[in-house]
Every structure is written in C-alpha cells, then in structure tokens.
Amino acid sequence: MELLLRSAGRELMAEEDVEAFLPPLDPDFAALADVDTGDGVGTEDFDLAEMRAGMDAASPLPTTIAEVDVGRVVVHADTGVEAETFTPTTPGPHPALLWLHGGGYVIGARVMGGARMQSWSAKLGCFAMSVDYRLAPEHPFPAAHDDARHALEWLIDSAEDLGVDAERIVVAGASAGGGIAAGLALAARDRGLSLAGQLLVYPMLDDRQQTPSSTWTTPVWPQIANEYAWRAYLGDHPDEVTAYAAPARASDLAGLPPTMVIVGSADRFVDEDLAYASRLMHAGVLTDVRVYGGAPHGFDIVGADSSISTAAVTDAENWLRHRFAR
Numbered sequence: 001m002e003l004l005l006r007s008a009g010r011e012l013m014a015e016e017d018v019e020a021f022l023p024p025l026d027p028d029f030a031a032l033a034d035v036d037t038g039d040g041v042g043t044e045d046f047d048l049a050e051m052r053a054g055m056d057a058a059s060p061l062p063t064t065i066a067e068v069d070v071g072r073v074v075v076h077a078d079t080g081v082e083a084e085t086f087t088p089t090t091p092g093p094h095p096a097l098l099w100l101h102g103g104g105y106v107i108g109a110r111v112m113g114g115a116r117m118q119s120w121s122a123k124l125g126c127f128a129m130s131v132d133y134r135l136a137p138e139h140p141f142p143a144a145h146d147d148a149r150h151a152l153e154w155l156i157d158s159a160e161d162l163g164v165d166a167e168r169i170v171v172a173g174a175s176a177g178g179g180i181a182a183g184l185a186l187a188a189r190d191r192g193l194s195l196a197g198q199l200l201v202y203p204m205l206d207d208r209q210q211t212p213s214s215t216w217t218t219p220v221w222p223q224i225a226n227e228y229a230w231r232a233y234l235g236d237h238p239d240e241v242t243a244y245a246a247p248a249r250a251s252d253l254a255g256l257p258p259t260m261v262i263v264g265s266a267d268r269f270v271d272e273d274l275a276y277a278s279r280l281m282h283a284g285v286l287t288d289v290r291v292y293g294g295a296p297h298g299f300d301i302v303g304a305d306s307s308i309s310t311a312a313v314t315d316a317e318n319w320l321r322h323r324f325a326r
Contacts (some may be wrong), residue, residue, distance in 0.1 A: 002087060004230070022217045023266040032219035041104060041221075042216070042228025052107050052135075067122045070114075072085075075131065076150035084110045084152055086121035086128040092163025095170070095196065095324035096127040096155060100148055100184075102175030102298070104204065104221070104229035105136045113174075116313070124321055126162045129155065140235030141245040144176075148184045156193070168324055170197040170257075171206025175269075175298065178203025182247035182276075185256055190268065195257040197323040199316060201320035202263045202297055203273060206248035207241055211271030218268045221297040226268065248272055253283040260288040260319045262312055264295025290315050 025033060040046060065116065069083040088094055101112040110132035117128035133147035152171065159166040171188070173181035178200040185198040186212040188275075206214075207230045215223065234241060243250035259280055263273040270291065280287045292299065292308050 001183040003098060015302050016289040020217060021215075023213075024294055025219070025266050025296060026306070026308055027297060028303050028308060029219070029266070029294060029296055030294055032302065035219060041106065041225035043224060044083065044107050046105065046228075052109075055103070055107055055109065055112070062256065063118075065118055068118050070294075073129075073154070075154040075287065076147065078246075079147065079150070081132060081134065081147045082110070082152065083129045083154075084114055086114075086118045087162065088121055088127065092127075093159075094125055094127045094163055095168035096159075096162075096164045096166075097121075097124075097199075097320065098148075098155060098169065098171045098181075098184075099128060099130045100133065100144075100173030100177030100180045101130060101169075102173070102177045102201075103135070103223060105144060105179075105233040106134065106229055108176070113177075120317060120320065123317065124324060126320070126324060127162055136229075137232035137235070138195070141233055144180050145183050145187070145234075145244050148180050149187055152184060152188065152193070166242055167194065168196045168326070170199060170323055171195060172199035172201070173203070174201035174300075176204045177201075177296055179205050179247060183244040185259075186243055186247060186250055189255045189257075190252050196326060197258045197260070197320075198256065199271070199320065200259065200261050200276075201268050201300070201312075201316065202269050203247075203261070203276075204229075204269060205246060205276055206244040206264070206272040208248070211275070213268050216266075216268050216272065218266060219296050220302060221268065223268065225255045248276055249265040253285060256280060256283070256285045258286040258288075258323060260290070262290045262316060264292045264297065264299050264308075266294055266299040267299075288319055 051105045069087045075083050099113045101108045110130040113130045121128045134143040171181045171184050261277045263270050269299050277289045295308050304310050
C-alpha cells in the first residue's frame with residue numbers, strides 16, 4: 001500500500017513528485033536548510049576518523065547528579081565492548097533502559113546519550129546503560145547487533161546484582177541506534193526474552209531506501225550519507241540482509257513489545273518509520289507514534305532548546321514512565 005503524506009497542504013503520492021522536494025522546516029530549524037554539508041558523511045572530502053574524533057570531543061559529559069551513580073562496565077569479554085551505566089541511589093529493584101546511540105552505524109559513541117540517560121535515571125528511577133557498540137565499516141553487521149544483544153544478556157544476567165527488575169527492561173535508541181534497538185527487540189522475541197518496550201527515535205530501519213521520503217532533500221542526514229552508511233554497515237553481503245540488520249525487512253512483527261516511534265515530518269526516515277509503526281499495529285503490538293511537524297533528523301540534538309525538541313523528550317519520558325510502571 002502506497003503511503004500518502006500531506007505536508008504544508010501538499011499531497012505527495014509518487015516518487016517522481018518528491019525527488020527534489022525539500023520538506024518544510026519549523027522556523028526553529030529553518031537555518032539548517034542553508035548548512036553546507038560538502039564534507040559530510042559519504043562525500044568526497046569526508047574524513048571518517050576526523051569526524052569521529054570531532055564528535056567525541058564535542059559530546060558533553062554528564063554533569064554530576066547526586067541521585068545517580070555513573071559507572072562503566074564491559075558487557076562482553078571477548079570483544080571488550082563497554083557501556084556507560086547510570087544507577088539511581090534509591091533502593092531497587094529498578095526498571096532498566098538499554099540505550100543505543102545514533103550515528104548512521106559509522107560514527108558516534110556512548111557518551112552521546114549520557115546526559116539524557118543520567119537525567120532519565122534520576123527522574124524515572126531507572127537503571128540506564130549506553131552501549132559503545134562497534135562501528136562500521138571496520139565492523140559491519142552483525143557486530144553492532146551482537147554487541148547490543150550481549151549488552152542485553154549482560155543486563156539480564158546481572159539484574160540481581162544491579163538491583164534491576166529484569167521484567168521491566170526497555171530497549172531504545174536513536175537513528176542507527178533505533179534500528180539496532182528494533183533489531184534487538186526482534187532477536188529478543190525470537191529467543192523468548194520478554195521486554196517491557198522499545199523506544200525508537202527516528203530509527204534507521206530500511207536499507208532499500210525506496211520510500212518517497214527517502215528521496216527528499218533533507219538537512220542533517222542527506223541521501224549520500226544514508227547510502228554510504230548502509231553500504232558500510234552491510235559490508236560484503238548487501239544481498240543477504242536480515243531483519244536483524246534492517247528491521248523493515250521483517251516478515252512478522254507479532255509478539256514484539258509495546259513500542260513508541262518518534263520522528264519529524266522533515267526526516268527522510270518518516271515514511272519507513274510510519275510504515276513500520278503501522279505494521280506493528282496490524283500485528284497486534286501496542287504502538288504509540290509521534291510525528292513532529294517541521295522537525296528534521298536529529299532534531300532533539302541539533303535543536304535541543306526548541307519547543308519541539310522539549311516536547312519530544314517529554315513525550316518519550318512520559319511513555320517510559322508508563323512502561324516502567326506496568
């Protein structure tokens with residue numbers, strides 16, 4: 001079924017109608033339309049090592065919050081993959097949030113979600129962990145998926161020592177991390193593991209890039225970046241893509257945990273995210289969807305002080321509070 005989108009009164013029905021379409025941006029994000037992405041991900045002048053180093057340096061470390069203890073653990077001895085942990089100082093057992101950062105599978109680090117994880121740990125009384133999964137192209141699929149799976153297994157195995165309620169674990173992530181989280185939820189279901197929910201923030205779900213919005217001219221994460229990232233992540237086997245790598249390819253979504261999908265209307269992932277949410281609903285999965293008008297990819301980061309971003313973070317926080325209370 002072809003997905004119809006209405007944006008600023010314009011009905012978008014066919015791919016040829018949207019090939020050069022710049023979706024309207026909220027005034028808080030309008031300046032992004034003029035940002036030069038000439039040395040961005042996948043471009044000719046792109047330097048992956050330099051970009052990674054720059055992101056690591058720019059990512060703020062969490063400030064000290066008395067109600068939360070910050071730590072670091074190794075979640076898998078063979079790979080040495082680590083995670084940042086945030087533990088409430090109040091008595092447990094606590095619900096838990098396993099977070100996977102964004103970055104198109106090729107950039108990013110666990111510190112990117114640190115401040116938010118610490119804040120949510122304090123506000124929601126949850127144990128939170130941000131996984132430093134291995135990045136492509138050096139480590140293509142299934143490396144990141146395996147790292148997320150090992151982190152979940154570590155969390156479940158360590159639940160008693162951590163003061164965590166293993167029946168109240170939510171997996172979550174943004175962008176590529178949202179895709180990894182969705183693949184992890186599929187793997188957990190297939191292994192008979194019960195999750196309390198999955199929070200997917202503008203998730204990167206479909207390597208086929210055949211939706212109308214995947215052709216849009218969008219800021220922050222342009223088409224060239226998306227194409228590069230998928231090539232890097234899928235490695236030498238682009239024709240053998242599993243649902244754990246690209247969850248949109250899953251043939252059966254029944255039995256997945258309650259889900260929240262967050263995306264902006266000016267995000268090239270909006271079609272694939274809404275299609276996935278629709279399929280979840282039809283599969284009998286309790287599903288919440290929030291589409292924020294005029295918000296581009298990564299809007300809660302590039303416009304963290306905007307009213308839209310504040311609303312999105314609050315909506316996610318309230319959804320988590322509800323899931324943790326179940």
